[in-house]
Amino acid sequence: MFENRHYRSRSKREGLIPFNITVKETDLHIQAESDLSKIAIREVLEQRGFVEAYMQIDPQFRTSLVPLPLVVSAAPQIVTEMIDAGNKARVGPMAAIAGAIAEQTGRALLKYSSEVIVENGGDIFFKINSDMVFSIFAGDSPLSMKVGARITPPCIGVGQGTDSTVQRRGMALCTSSGTVGHSISFGKADAATVIAQSCALADAAATAIGNIVKRECDIEKAIEAGQQIAGVEGIIIIKGKKLGAWGDLELVRIS
Numbered sequence: 001m002f003e004n005r006h007y008r009s010r011s012k013r014e015g016l017i018p019f020n021i022t023v024k025e026t027d028l029h030i031q032a033e034s035d036l037s038k039i040a041i042r043e044v045l046e047q048r049g050f051v052e053a054y055m056q057i058d059p060q061f062r063t064s065l066v067p068l069p070l071v072v073s074a075a076p077q078i079v080t081e082m083i084d085a086g087n088k089a090r091v092g093p094m095a096a097i098a099g100a101i102a103e104q105t106g107r108a109l110l111k112y113s114s115e116v117i118v119e120n121g122g123d124i125f126f127k128i129n130s131d132m133v134f135s136i137f138a139g140d141s142p143l144s145m146k147v148g149a150r151i152t153p154p155c156i157g158v159g160q161g162t163d164s165t166v167q168r169r170g171m172a173l174c175t176s177s178g179t180v181g182h183s184i185s186f187g188k189a190d191a192a193t194v195i196a197q198s199c200a201l202a203d204a205a206a207t208a209i210g211n212i213v214k215r216e217c218d219i220e221k222a223i224e225a226g227q228q229i230a231g232v233e234g235i236i237i238i239k240g241k242k243l244g245a246w247g248d249l250e251l252v253r254i255s
Helices: 006-010 037-057 077-089 093-109 199-212 216-227
Strands: 017-023 026-032 116-120 123-127 132-135 147-151 171-176 191-196 232-239 242-247 250-253
Touching (some): 017 037, 026 037, 037 093, 093 116, 093 123, 093 171, 123 199, 147 171, 147 232, 199 216
Antiparallel strands (some): 116 123, 171 191
16 A cells, blocks of 8 residues: 655664554554554544544545635644645645644654654654754655754744744654655655644645646745745755755755
8 A cells, every 4th residue: 555665764763662553544654752553543543533524524625626614613623734734835635634644643642752753654743852854755866865854852933933832842844745655746846845833734835835846947936935835944845956945944964
């Protein structure tokens, strides 16, 4: 069902236990202070249940490639976050599904582990207590796994009007690709990576930005568009041999 995600073997964080869980189409690679597989599976089942139930109420939620309104005022949090993310990025709500599930699962695990990393097909929710470099997988690009973003927890949320408590709740780094994987993309970016505090938003924004990149010359235009999406804090785009970046992030060369 899933392509070979060999990049996962290079993401080990010292002091954390890695484990994988699979629920239907959801395939998560998780790192925490202990093996929390059972808790993670329960959370994924619950969140998928919320989404699937909402699809019965609003069938367009599953198929729309454009923003949708919320049709039920008391909808579950994951549904409202997906719709809000789609509206901000001007894409359909399902563009945020992988990131939303990663975040909801990660937040549930934070009750049992002070550090958590949840990766869902290139969409990552994480709460870390010290620096970490996230490498960017970009398919056949010569820059794939050769460049990364260093995240420093005390800097999370700077300039966003958040206090230190919110800054410690977690962060997101999500990547969309028009050349890797099975997700819908109208672009040809090898990687369009977005850093944000919301994983649903980062996922939707990465899709929107990646849709713009057909050629290397589109990188600048895509970054300019991404800057206009409220909540986006950093962008990295890789197309072939070219890379563009914007935001409060530190690029790192990976040997």
